[in-house]
Amino acid sequence: MTGVRDQQRLELKGALEAVLMVVDEPATAEHLAKVLDRTPREVADALRALADEYTAQRRGFELRLVAGGWRFYTRPEYAAAVEAFVLDGQQARLTQAALETLAVVAYRQPVSRSRVSAVRGVNCDGVMRTLLQRGLVAEAGAEPETGAILYRTTNYFLERMGLRGLDELPELAPFLPEADAIEAETQEGVPSFDPDAPDTDVDDDKTTEL
Structure with missing residues:
Protein backbone atom coordinates (compact mmCIF):
# COMPACT_ATOMS: atom_id res chain seq x y z
CA MET A 1 0.00 0.00 0.00
CA THR A 2 2.86 2.36 0.76
CA GLY A 3 4.13 2.02 -2.81
CA VAL A 4 0.72 2.83 -4.21
CA ARG A 5 0.37 5.93 -2.03
CA ASP A 6 3.82 7.14 -3.03
CA GLN A 7 2.94 6.73 -6.70
CA GLN A 8 -0.31 8.66 -6.20
CA ARG A 9 1.59 11.50 -4.52
CA LEU A 10 4.06 11.65 -7.41
CA GLU A 11 1.23 11.72 -9.94
CA LEU A 12 -0.52 14.49 -8.01
CA LYS A 13 2.66 16.57 -7.86
CA GLY A 14 3.18 16.13 -11.59
CA ALA A 15 -0.40 17.15 -12.34
CA LEU A 16 -0.09 20.22 -10.11
CA GLU A 17 3.13 21.29 -11.82
CA ALA A 18 1.52 20.93 -15.24
CA VAL A 19 -1.53 23.00 -14.28
CA LEU A 20 0.45 25.69 -12.48
CA MET A 21 2.64 26.15 -15.55
CA VAL A 22 -0.33 27.56 -17.49
CA VAL A 23 -2.27 29.58 -14.90
CA ASP A 24 -2.53 33.36 -15.42
CA GLU A 25 -3.23 34.10 -11.76
CA PRO A 26 -2.74 32.31 -8.43
CA ALA A 27 -4.86 29.14 -8.15
CA THR A 28 -6.39 28.11 -4.83
CA ALA A 29 -5.90 24.62 -3.39
CA GLU A 30 -9.67 24.16 -3.43
CA HIS A 31 -9.92 24.93 -7.15
CA LEU A 32 -6.98 22.68 -7.97
CA ALA A 33 -8.50 19.89 -5.88
CA LYS A 34 -11.77 20.16 -7.79
CA VAL A 35 -10.02 20.11 -11.17
CA LEU A 36 -7.81 17.15 -10.28
CA ASP A 37 -10.51 15.25 -8.37
CA ARG A 38 -8.50 15.16 -5.14
CA THR A 39 -9.25 16.38 -1.63
CA PRO A 40 -8.19 19.91 -0.68
CA ARG A 41 -6.00 18.44 2.09
CA GLU A 42 -4.13 16.21 -0.39
CA VAL A 43 -3.56 19.13 -2.76
CA ALA A 44 -2.50 21.54 0.00
CA ASP A 45 0.02 19.00 1.35
CA ALA A 46 1.39 18.35 -2.16
CA LEU A 47 1.75 22.07 -2.88
CA ARG A 48 3.69 22.67 0.33
CA ALA A 49 5.88 19.66 -0.41
CA LEU A 50 6.65 20.97 -3.90
CA ALA A 51 7.48 24.43 -2.52
CA ASP A 52 9.87 22.90 0.01
CA GLU A 53 11.52 20.71 -2.65
CA TYR A 54 12.15 23.67 -4.98
CA THR A 55 13.71 25.64 -2.12
CA ALA A 56 15.89 22.74 -1.00
CA GLN A 57 17.07 22.15 -4.58
CA ARG A 58 17.80 25.87 -5.10
CA ARG A 59 15.75 25.89 -8.30
CA GLY A 60 15.53 29.08 -10.36
CA PHE A 61 11.84 29.31 -9.60
CA GLU A 62 9.71 28.92 -6.50
CA LEU A 63 6.12 28.07 -5.68
CA ARG A 64 4.46 30.76 -3.57
CA LEU A 65 1.14 31.11 -1.77
CA VAL A 66 0.03 34.63 -2.68
CA ALA A 67 -3.40 36.19 -2.09
CA GLY A 68 -4.86 32.81 -1.19
CA GLY A 69 -3.57 31.05 -4.32
CA TRP A 70 -0.49 29.24 -5.60
CA ARG A 71 1.67 30.25 -8.56
CA PHE A 72 5.21 29.86 -9.89
CA TYR A 73 7.57 32.84 -9.55
CA THR A 74 11.20 33.35 -10.45
CA ARG A 75 13.49 33.24 -7.41
CA PRO A 76 14.58 36.74 -6.26
CA GLU A 77 18.30 35.98 -6.35
CA TYR A 78 18.04 35.40 -10.11
CA ALA A 79 16.29 38.71 -10.75
CA ALA A 80 19.36 40.11 -12.56
CA ALA A 81 19.33 37.27 -15.09
CA VAL A 82 15.59 37.66 -15.72
CA GLU A 83 15.94 41.43 -16.09
CA ALA A 84 18.78 41.03 -18.59
CA PHE A 85 16.70 38.62 -20.67
CA VAL A 86 13.61 40.84 -20.66
CA LEU A 87 15.50 44.04 -21.42
CA ASP A 88 17.38 42.33 -24.23
Whole structure:
Protein backbone atom coordinates (compact mmCIF):
# COMPACT_ATOMS: atom_id res chain seq x y z
CA MET A 1 0.00 0.00 0.00
CA THR A 2 2.86 2.36 0.76
CA GLY A 3 4.13 2.02 -2.81
CA VAL A 4 0.72 2.83 -4.21
CA ARG A 5 0.37 5.93 -2.03
CA ASP A 6 3.82 7.14 -3.03
CA GLN A 7 2.94 6.73 -6.70
CA GLN A 8 -0.31 8.66 -6.20
CA ARG A 9 1.59 11.50 -4.52
CA LEU A 10 4.06 11.65 -7.41
CA GLU A 11 1.23 11.72 -9.94
CA LEU A 12 -0.52 14.49 -8.01
CA LYS A 13 2.66 16.57 -7.86
CA GLY A 14 3.18 16.13 -11.59
CA ALA A 15 -0.40 17.15 -12.34
CA LEU A 16 -0.09 20.22 -10.11
CA GLU A 17 3.13 21.29 -11.82
CA ALA A 18 1.52 20.93 -15.24
CA VAL A 19 -1.53 23.00 -14.28
CA LEU A 20 0.45 25.69 -12.48
CA MET A 21 2.64 26.15 -15.55
CA VAL A 22 -0.33 27.56 -17.49
CA VAL A 23 -2.27 29.58 -14.90
CA ASP A 24 -2.53 33.36 -15.42
CA GLU A 25 -3.23 34.10 -11.76
CA PRO A 26 -2.74 32.31 -8.43
CA ALA A 27 -4.86 29.14 -8.15
CA THR A 28 -6.39 28.11 -4.83
CA ALA A 29 -5.90 24.62 -3.39
CA GLU A 30 -9.67 24.16 -3.43
CA HIS A 31 -9.92 24.93 -7.15
CA LEU A 32 -6.98 22.68 -7.97
CA ALA A 33 -8.50 19.89 -5.88
CA LYS A 34 -11.77 20.16 -7.79
CA VAL A 35 -10.02 20.11 -11.17
CA LEU A 36 -7.81 17.15 -10.28
CA ASP A 37 -10.51 15.25 -8.37
CA ARG A 38 -8.50 15.16 -5.14
CA THR A 39 -9.25 16.38 -1.63
CA PRO A 40 -8.19 19.91 -0.68
CA ARG A 41 -6.00 18.44 2.09
CA GLU A 42 -4.13 16.21 -0.39
CA VAL A 43 -3.56 19.13 -2.76
CA ALA A 44 -2.50 21.54 0.00
CA ASP A 45 0.02 19.00 1.35
CA ALA A 46 1.39 18.35 -2.16
CA LEU A 47 1.75 22.07 -2.88
CA ARG A 48 3.69 22.67 0.33
CA ALA A 49 5.88 19.66 -0.41
CA LEU A 50 6.65 20.97 -3.90
CA ALA A 51 7.48 24.43 -2.52
CA ASP A 52 9.87 22.90 0.01
CA GLU A 53 11.52 20.71 -2.65
CA TYR A 54 12.15 23.67 -4.98
CA THR A 55 13.71 25.64 -2.12
CA ALA A 56 15.89 22.74 -1.00
CA GLN A 57 17.07 22.15 -4.58
CA ARG A 58 17.80 25.87 -5.10
CA ARG A 59 15.75 25.89 -8.30
CA GLY A 60 15.53 29.08 -10.36
CA PHE A 61 11.84 29.31 -9.60
CA GLU A 62 9.71 28.92 -6.50
CA LEU A 63 6.12 28.07 -5.68
CA ARG A 64 4.46 30.76 -3.57
CA LEU A 65 1.14 31.11 -1.77
CA VAL A 66 0.03 34.63 -2.68
CA ALA A 67 -3.40 36.19 -2.09
CA GLY A 68 -4.86 32.81 -1.19
CA GLY A 69 -3.57 31.05 -4.32
CA TRP A 70 -0.49 29.24 -5.60
CA ARG A 71 1.67 30.25 -8.56
CA PHE A 72 5.21 29.86 -9.89
CA TYR A 73 7.57 32.84 -9.55
CA THR A 74 11.20 33.35 -10.45
CA ARG A 75 13.49 33.24 -7.41
CA PRO A 76 14.58 36.74 -6.26
CA GLU A 77 18.30 35.98 -6.35
CA TYR A 78 18.04 35.40 -10.11
CA ALA A 79 16.29 38.71 -10.75
CA ALA A 80 19.36 40.11 -12.56
CA ALA A 81 19.33 37.27 -15.09
CA VAL A 82 15.59 37.66 -15.72
CA GLU A 83 15.94 41.43 -16.09
CA ALA A 84 18.78 41.03 -18.59
CA PHE A 85 16.70 38.62 -20.67
CA VAL A 86 13.61 40.84 -20.66
CA LEU A 87 15.50 44.04 -21.42
CA ASP A 88 17.38 42.33 -24.23
CA GLY A 89 14.11 42.12 -26.15
CA GLN A 90 13.05 45.72 -25.51
CA GLN A 91 14.45 46.94 -28.83
CA ALA A 92 12.89 44.15 -30.88
CA ARG A 93 10.11 45.11 -33.24
CA LEU A 94 6.50 44.45 -32.32
CA THR A 95 4.50 42.20 -34.60
CA GLN A 96 1.36 43.44 -36.32
CA ALA A 97 -0.62 41.25 -33.92
CA ALA A 98 1.02 42.93 -30.92
CA LEU A 99 0.30 46.39 -32.31
CA GLU A 100 -3.35 45.51 -32.86
CA THR A 101 -3.65 44.11 -29.33
CA LEU A 102 -1.95 47.20 -27.90
CA ALA A 103 -4.43 49.40 -29.75
CA VAL A 104 -7.38 47.52 -28.27
CA VAL A 105 -5.97 47.94 -24.75
CA ALA A 106 -5.29 51.63 -25.36
CA TYR A 107 -8.85 52.37 -26.48
CA ARG A 108 -10.77 50.00 -24.19
CA GLN A 109 -8.72 50.20 -20.98
CA PRO A 110 -9.01 48.97 -18.37
CA VAL A 111 -9.82 45.75 -20.20
CA SER A 112 -9.47 42.00 -19.60
CA ARG A 113 -7.66 39.56 -21.86
CA SER A 114 -10.94 37.89 -22.79
CA ARG A 115 -12.40 41.21 -23.96
CA VAL A 116 -9.30 41.95 -26.02
CA SER A 117 -9.50 38.47 -27.56
CA ALA A 118 -13.20 38.99 -28.31
CA VAL A 119 -12.52 42.25 -30.13
CA ARG A 120 -9.66 40.78 -32.17
CA GLY A 121 -11.34 37.43 -32.78
CA VAL A 122 -8.31 35.36 -31.72
CA ASN A 123 -6.72 34.26 -28.46
CA CYS A 124 -4.18 36.97 -27.56
CA ASP A 125 -2.68 35.58 -24.32
CA GLY A 126 0.80 35.18 -25.83
CA VAL A 127 0.77 38.69 -27.29
CA MET A 128 -0.39 40.17 -23.98
CA ARG A 129 2.54 38.52 -22.22
CA THR A 130 4.87 40.16 -24.73
CA LEU A 131 3.34 43.59 -24.11
CA LEU A 132 3.65 43.09 -20.35
CA GLN A 133 7.32 42.13 -20.72
CA ARG A 134 7.97 45.21 -22.84
CA GLY A 135 6.40 47.42 -20.19
CA LEU A 136 3.79 48.76 -22.61
CA VAL A 137 0.82 47.46 -20.58
CA ALA A 138 0.36 46.71 -16.89
CA GLU A 139 -2.21 45.14 -14.58
CA ALA A 140 -4.93 47.50 -13.40
CA GLY A 141 -6.93 45.61 -10.78
CA ALA A 142 -9.65 43.04 -11.36
CA GLU A 143 -13.08 43.04 -12.96
CA PRO A 144 -15.69 43.06 -10.13
CA GLU A 145 -18.10 40.70 -11.89
CA THR A 146 -15.67 37.98 -12.96
CA GLY A 147 -12.44 38.61 -11.04
CA ALA A 148 -10.53 38.70 -14.34
CA ILE A 149 -7.33 40.78 -14.33
CA LEU A 150 -7.69 44.12 -16.11
CA TYR A 151 -4.94 45.78 -18.14
CA ARG A 152 -4.04 49.36 -19.04
CA THR A 153 -1.31 51.09 -21.00
CA THR A 154 1.69 52.52 -19.14
CA ASN A 155 3.60 55.79 -19.07
CA TYR A 156 6.24 54.02 -21.14
CA PHE A 157 3.58 53.47 -23.83
CA LEU A 158 2.83 57.21 -23.85
CA GLU A 159 6.54 57.96 -24.06
CA ARG A 160 7.08 55.61 -27.01
CA MET A 161 4.00 57.00 -28.78
CA GLY A 162 5.01 60.60 -28.14
CA LEU A 163 1.77 61.39 -26.28
CA ARG A 164 1.26 63.56 -23.22
CA GLY A 165 -1.84 61.63 -22.23
CA LEU A 166 -4.47 59.20 -23.47
CA ASP A 167 -6.68 62.10 -24.46
CA GLU A 168 -4.27 62.68 -27.36
CA LEU A 169 -5.09 59.31 -28.93
CA PRO A 170 -6.84 59.87 -32.28
CA GLU A 171 -10.58 59.30 -32.47
CA LEU A 172 -11.26 55.65 -33.26
CA ALA A 173 -14.76 55.86 -34.75
CA PRO A 174 -13.79 57.35 -38.16
CA PHE A 175 -11.41 54.45 -38.77
CA LEU A 176 -13.54 51.66 -37.33
CA PRO A 177 -17.20 51.97 -38.42
CA GLU A 178 -18.09 48.66 -36.76
CA ALA A 179 -16.83 49.79 -33.33
CA ASP A 180 -20.34 49.97 -31.90
CA ALA A 181 -21.13 46.40 -32.96
CA ILE A 182 -17.89 45.11 -31.46
CA GLU A 183 -18.57 46.95 -28.22
CA ALA A 184 -22.03 45.42 -28.00
CA GLU A 185 -20.56 41.94 -28.46
CA THR A 186 -17.90 42.41 -25.80
CA GLN A 187 -20.41 43.84 -23.34
CA GLU A 188 -22.45 40.67 -23.73
CA GLY A 189 -19.33 38.70 -22.88
CA VAL A 190 -19.68 36.43 -25.91
CA PRO A 191 -16.23 35.71 -27.37
CA SER A 192 -15.98 35.40 -31.12
CA PHE A 193 -13.11 32.93 -30.91
CA ASP A 194 -12.36 29.43 -29.67
CA PRO A 195 -10.80 29.94 -26.20
CA ASP A 196 -8.97 26.63 -26.51
CA ALA A 197 -7.41 27.47 -29.87
CA PRO A 198 -3.68 28.26 -29.96
CA ASP A 199 -2.55 31.85 -30.27
CA THR A 200 -1.92 32.24 -33.99
CA ASP A 201 -0.59 35.78 -33.55
CA VAL A 202 2.79 34.75 -32.20
CA ASP A 203 4.21 33.81 -35.59
CA ASP A 204 2.98 36.95 -37.35
CA ASP A 205 6.05 38.14 -39.28
CA LYS A 206 4.90 41.70 -39.88
CA THR A 207 6.88 43.84 -37.48
CA THR A 208 7.00 47.49 -36.51
CA GLU A 209 9.50 49.37 -34.36
CA LEU A 210 8.09 50.61 -31.05
